Amino acid sequence: QVQLVQSGGGLVQAGESLTLACVASSRFNAFDSVAWYRQGTGSQRDLVARITGGGRFEYSDAVKGRFTISKDDAKSTVYLQMNGLKPEDTDTYYCYLNRWSGAFYWGQGTQVTVSS
Numbered sequence: 001q002v003q004l005v006q007s008g009g010g011l012v013q014a015g016e017s018l019t020l021a022c023v024a025s026s027r028f029n030a031f032d033s034v035a036w037y038r039q040g041t042g043s044q045r046d047l048v049a050r051i052t053g054g055g056r057f058e059y060s061d062a063v064k065g066r067f068t069i070s071k072d073d074a075k076s077t078v079y080l081q082m083n084g085l086k087p088e089d090t091d092t093y094y095c096y097l098n099r100w101s102g103a104f105y106w107g108q109g110t111q112v113t114v115s116s
Contacts, residue, residue, distance in 0.1 A: 002026050002105045004095050008080075009110035016114075017083045022095030024076040025070050031100035034071055034078045038091035044092065049080060052085075053100055063089075085114045 008020040020036065028034070035050035045059045049069035057069060068081040078095055095107035 002097060002099075002103075004047070004097060004105050004107035006093075006095055006110045008108040009093065009108075009112045011115065013112045014086055014114055014116050016085055018085065019082065020080040020093055020095070020110055020112075022078045024078075024097060024105075027076050028071065028073050028097075029100060031067045033098045034069075035096040035098070036069060036078070036080045037096055039094065039109075040091050046092070051078075053098075071104060078100055082112070085112075087114045087116045090114050 003025040004022050006020060006022045007043060008018060012018055030091045031053035033053045036048040037045045038048050039045040048060055048063055049067055051071060052058065053067055059067060066084045071078045090110050090113050094109050096104065098104045
């Protein structure tokens with residue numbers, strides 16, 4: 001079992017930046033994929049950004065050019081740098097780890113609120 005503990009988030013004004021962090025309780029393995037999703041109340045959980053097991057970086061069209069996903073294997077930590085935040089980025093953000101074995105884990109969720 002892997003625990004994912006998120007930090008960051010909060011209330012910011014439009015145009016400002018935030019960084020989310022997600023620390024895993026065990027090391028990342030080769031071919032694991034990590035990702036950030038977001039979910040609004042009553043909505044489905046949508047992919048924001050992902051680093052695939054093959055090392056490819058993927059972003060949703062809504063955040064491309066503004067958000068950057070990265071990971072530090074030595075710290076077992078995944079980051080989401082969010083620049084140029086917009087009110088429509090307001091959501092609960094979740095980190096996600098998908099082991100190469102197929103097991104997957106979610107963080108506890110972090111609220112991001114962007115005021116106009």
